[in-house]
Structures are given as structure tokens and as C-alpha cells.
Amino acid sequence: MLLLTCPYCGIAAEETELAPGGAAHLTRAGPEASDAAFDAYLFLRDNPKGPHLERWRHAMGCGKWFLAARDTVTHEVYGTYPAQTREPPAEVVARIRARHPGWSWRSAG
């Protein structure tokens, strides 16, 4: 079973304790944004085959949202980090690049 360490309470939580929340680091379009920006925020997804930055909630634990870097092919977890983070921490990016040289995080979406 997939285990993710909650960065708040430090528990290595089993997947059944967690609720998946889709892609992380989306730019939330505001009221003035264009239709295209809303489309990108609400619907369009990278859906990568490989490293994926995603949101999880420790639903059956502390109840808080956190972020994880997980590989969608191997389920390898590159790290978890708090949701109040605008971009993945350097050590998580380094661990991903060790497996996928040249991997870059797309900041536009």
C-alpha cells in the first residue's frame, strides 16, 4: 500500500488514511482572469507519466492538506511537504532529478 509521510504530524500514513486531491501548484485564476486562464485552472492538466506533484489530505489523521511528489509509473515517493509552499523544495527536486535527469517543474499552470 502507498505510504505518505504527513509533513505536519510526521506519521507514515497508509493510503486508506488519505484522500487524494489532484495536481498541486495550480495557479488559481481570479475574477479578472481570462477564459483561457480559468480553463487552465479548472480543467486542463499536465497528467504526467512520471513525477507528479499532487495534493493529499490526511483525512483520517490530522485533517490537513499537504503536497507530495510521487512517480505515477513506479509509485516512488520523492518527498512530501507542506501545502503552504509555492514550489517544490530543492531536496525533492534533486531526488526527482536523480531518477529523471533534466526534469523540470512547469510553473505556468
Next chain:
Amino acid sequence: MTRYSAFAIAREAFRDHLGWRRAWASPEPRAAYDVVVIGAGGHGLATAYYLARNHGITDVAVLEKGWLGGGNTGRNTTIIRSNYLQDPSAAIYEKARSLYETLSQELNYNIMFSPRGVMMLAQTEHEVRGYRRTAAANALQGVETEWIGPERVKALCPIINIHGPRYPVLGALWQPRGGTARHDAVAWGYARACSRMGIHIIQNCAVTAIRSRDGVVTGVETTRGAIACRKLAIVVAGHSGVLAGMAGFRLPIESTALQALVSEPVKPCMDVVVMANTVHGYMSQSDKGEMVIGGGADGRNDYSQRGSFHHVEETVRALIETFPILSRLKMLRWWGGIVDMTGDRSPILSKTPLGNCFVNCGWGTGGFKAIPGSGWAMAELVARGEPGPLAAPFSMTRFREGRFIDESVAAGVAH
């Protein structure tokens, strides 16, 4: 190519079956085609078939990175039904179901279509209201379904426990002409028919890049060399996001794992398909006697073709309550496929931001039942460059425009 018939079987019986030929050819790819279809699953092969049959376009290559029908076409629970709530869904799924009725004759290949009837159980008051509404909608759409009470459910499927305890069966939406078909045979039958009409099916040929000039597609790079094309159809289900990335656009799709499992074979005990959406499990019995079981998709993004253990446990736990007879059965095989989920749980058949590049995806957890209708509508879209009446509502721009075809709420969770 030999026509399959009782006479052919008798003739071969007299010569040690030495006269059978391969059902489809494996040609070397040419440098250029009129149309390239990426993905030799059911939808891709059906697209190629109807391009030739309905539009006379036979200069077509179907590229497959693995083996023919080895993706979701070979990994589903083979259920065919068209009892959807929304009009565009009912139209395309009923087109598919009606084509399935005569597909064996049309393809000269026995796809073992078995219209044994599909019932979707209502186990809460909410579902009762929902399915009564769907039955009324189906009556207006010309889709033959009816609302039946719990006694009729028990009569049609005696192994059901209709008395609960948690979720008593309150009735069901019954589609008597729904059923199952042999999933591999659908891919094989289309492949054989395509090959007979001169379409190239090229296996072990993964697309690595999509080439374009001035915003119009010009061809693909593959592991077997560059192939030029005038039009490109991307029909790759779970990998749609990857191919869309190569073509330079994004899709409103996320890929997750959906799994299915079969039990050891037992004597015939169930001659209908039962879907229980509240507890999230569905089941039918195969011709070999195996109970074919499906459940819910995982919630997280996944390309691994393996689902999570706890979803299997939830599915089986739920079905045992409705079918106590299952509790001592051993499970034989278990597998997963990568399903392409849209936000409204309806498919995408659409033009794309790249000229002459078309996409057919988003069938999510319910693609098998739609194969003939999907291929029919996609062929029309590719041949004319504009969607016909079946495909038009399923444009990828419908999300931005707020024209959802919301089956995620209407049809329950399982498709």
C-alpha cells in the same frame, strides 16, 4: 482472405486445419499515409474501419506501441449498455450498442455479443428517483429501458440478496438489450476487417514525437522511423495526456487505474449483468463460468496498470453483501488498466489546437461499450474535418464553454 463460415470449418477439418491464414497482415510501415491513427485498441481500429467503410479512406496506418488490443480493450469487464441520462451520451452509446447487435455478421468475426440484459440496482431512495428519471429520459431518447421492482430483480437474478441489511435492493433500471461481448474479439474482428480493406496495422511501433508545420500536423516520429501523414487521430485512452503533450496542448484529463478481477469458474448461476453503484461493484458471469468483477477507479493519478489493494477489498466486500454466494469463491486473476477521466465523465471527440490533428479520448471507465459508435463518429470527424451530430457535443472546448455532459452525477459512479 478466407471468409469464416461453417463451410470453411468443415473444409479445414478435412485437411488438418492447414488452410487458416493470419487474421491480419503485419506490413512494414510506409513513409507516408493519408491518415495515421495512433492506438490499435478497439476505438483506434474502429476509427480506421469506419474511415474505410463509410468514407472510402483506406490509405490509413494504425500505430500501436504494444500489441493489438493490449490496453483497456483487453482489460475491461466487457459490459455493453446505453442507459445514460444525457441526450448526447444516449445517442452515441446507443449507436454503439445497436452496431454491436450485428457486428459479428458485419465483420465476419464472432464477437460473441450476448444481449443478456443489464440491471443497475437502486439501493437507496436517491437512486430510485435517479433511475426512474433515467428510464423516462431513455423512453424519450428511444433507448429501451424500464424501471423494475425488487421482485423482478430477484426473478431475473436469483443469487441476489434483496433484503439488505445495509443496502436493500429497492428496484433496478433494466436494459434488456444490454449485455456483454468478447472484448478481444472486437479488436481482432476490426483488425481483420481493416487489414482486408488495405489498412496497415503496425504493432510494436511507439510514437515518440508529433511533427507539425505552421500549426498543421505533418507526421509522427516513431520507434520504426518517421511517418508522414495528412491527418492524425490520437486514440490512446490512458496515454492521451502524453500524446497531447507531444502535440503541444493539454487536455482536461487525468489518468488513473481501474481494476477488475475474475473468480474461479463455477456452474452457471447468473445470466444477467448486475451493477450496484451505491456499493460500487459490478458483476457478470463469463462463458467459462468465471465471475467477472469490477469496481471503482483509484483516486490518484496512475500509469502503472496496477490498482491499489484497498479498492479490490472494498469492491469485493460490497459485492459479498449483495451476493452472499460469492463469499467462498477464490479469485483467479486480477489486473488494471489506465483510464482517462474527464471532469464530467463524458468522452472527448474533438478537433484540437493543432490543425488536422483529432483526439478521441476521455472514455474513462466505460469505453468498451462505446467502441463501434466511437469509431463511427471519430471516422466522420477525421474524414470531414468537422464533427458530425454524434461527436459535436463532445468537443474538448465544452468545459471552457460550460456545456458539460454531466454523467458523473447522472449515471452514478460506475460506468
